[in-house]
Amino acid sequence: MKTERSATASHAEKESGEPHQTRPRDLLQNADLLELLDQLYLARYFDVRLIKEKRRGRLRGTLYSSHNQEAILVGTLFGLRPDDWISPVHRDMPAFFLKDIRAGWDNPSRMGMSIGEVCAQVWGKATAPGRARDNWSHIGDSSKGIICSTSMLAGTIPVAAGIAYDFKLRNQDSVVLTYNGEGSTAQGVFHEAINFAAIHKLPVITIVENNQWAYGTPVELECPTKDVADRAKGYDIPGLIADGQDVLDVYDNTMWAVERARAGKGPSIIECKTFRAYGHGDHDDDRAAKYRPEDEVGEGRRRDPLAVFKQELVKRGVLSQDDASKYSPEFKNAAETTDEDFPARVVEYMKQGVEFAISSPLPDASEGTMWVFAEENR
Template sequence: MNLDIAALKTIKRPDLLQMYYYLRLTRTLEDRITALYRQGRIVGGVYTSNGMEAISVAYASVLERDDIIAPFHRDMGAFLVRGITPGEVIAQYLGKRGGPTKGKDGNVHIGDLKRGIIGFVSHLADNLPVATGVALAFRLRGESRVVVTNTGDGGTSRGDFHEAMNFAAVRKLPVVFFCNNNQYAYSTPLSLQMAVRDVVDRARAYGMPGEIVDGNDLAAVYLSAQGAVHRARAGEGPTFIECKTMRMHGHSEHDSAKYVPRKLLEEWKQKDPIPKAERLLQELGYADEAHFREVEDRVKKEVEAGVEFAEKSPLPEGPETLEGVFATEDEVTR
């Protein structure tokens, strides 16, 4: 996607500034969680979206309150945009009652139907048929709501991906499929898991429009997501958006990622989405260095307040383990 100034100017200044804030919040929060992990405070894995934050921040930012997301394990930005607080996220990681699963899970399996978030289960691409099913429900009820879902490049090699894509395309359902192509699925590079060069080619096989976008460019992802969500809401069916990006850490914090060439990481470091967004904001005359420092201070304070909240939050008591396990009637019919 080639962005000209006229296209960029269609994004309202407050929206761009808000996305920049969420970009910084996501980075600062995940860095803090990584530090907690290294201090031995977190049991289990820590999967971050470091260097890829623009994708989930942007797609979540185009949605209406009633829309639904079915995210995957590198979508922290989307959780925050939908209103999950840093304190809740840290409490989740510490297994505390204050987390969205009330201590039932220790990482990114965050679901909250009140905030339009379908909980992610570990099985790759399982969220896609669920998203398609939700989109079918919207269609059958005559609602103009949209679902956005996301998976990794590796996830697109799973059968569930293809079933979801095919069904959604045939029925022209209001769902947008994102793919974070960060070039690795754990230690497997893209070239060893698919024979096509671009993941987007897979969408064309199902007769669905597909786009390639620079996943480190906040504005580009936003505009692409906006177009796709608009088409979905207008009854024109699903879109597949491949975001080219790079996984800057190991698969998880326990993985040193020695198998990733250092040169590749150095190249992508130059394309970090945060400085990129800052350059854009400056070029458009929307913000300056002082604003960036203000946001930096603000998010640091918010994340530290989150750590305090999570530390104070109690561990769950026995009977609470059954709460929220089965959907209530209200949740099912919403």
């Protein structure tokens, strides 16, 4: 996996005139680092649990696993403020509850969705944020700064630009983070939105999760440049490259782009290099085993984000070797893990969400024709 920084990647250093002396990660306390670790466990466990539920036939819709890509979600969201907005897409389900989770996992007034709401969405219940009118990642909540996306990938970036334009009109220094795969950077609307955001120096940060595969098409057939981040050159904006397996590298790059955006200097693209663990969706696992070479998959999954981070914590002395090996879901497929591989806090949290989902009612059939139009005039 490529982790070296390209010419555009050193934009941060170029602009400040010197390499980072203090990196954002250096300001994190030990408690923050341990919280980051728990969030990585939580994102992994959420995915593992849903894969198991899906295989038991308990869920509808397609599961787009975020396995092996959790450091991107955790690392990009960790430093955001409650007033910032995000637009997750299909492979980012944990983002909905990870947003503002630092305000307290069970804090009902935090600016993110509760684990219960997210599980209710997956189970298709009336308590889901959109009352289960579209599946899985297609949920939003304007009161919590989450844009509801569509299936047309990259289609949410112009919406993010519109929200960022509103921030500019209000002199508000909030930012919007949009998530996309590398495949959707080929969409025309990706260009239209980033072009617009760059012209007006809007606080939009586009997180490109480059997992090397857009469904069944490899990245070299989606993008002509060496790095997807090189697309930023056309807009004269920073194109950063982060190691998507390293939560701290993702965090550093995000915070740099976020602070820059808050200062009115405009958008950035952050390409997070990663690798898709399974098929495109759970329907594609068997076929993916055929179209993706086995050695490429092995190499791509060699650096599990949990292992990478735990190694760093042990090196720093934040985590003892014993504590590091106490829970070890890393390098395991969902089916190979058990609840004992995860901290009790994480298992309990998810359990609470699943129980809420299961005990929630399905939407009444009469709702099918409701809410096509809003009634009240403004």
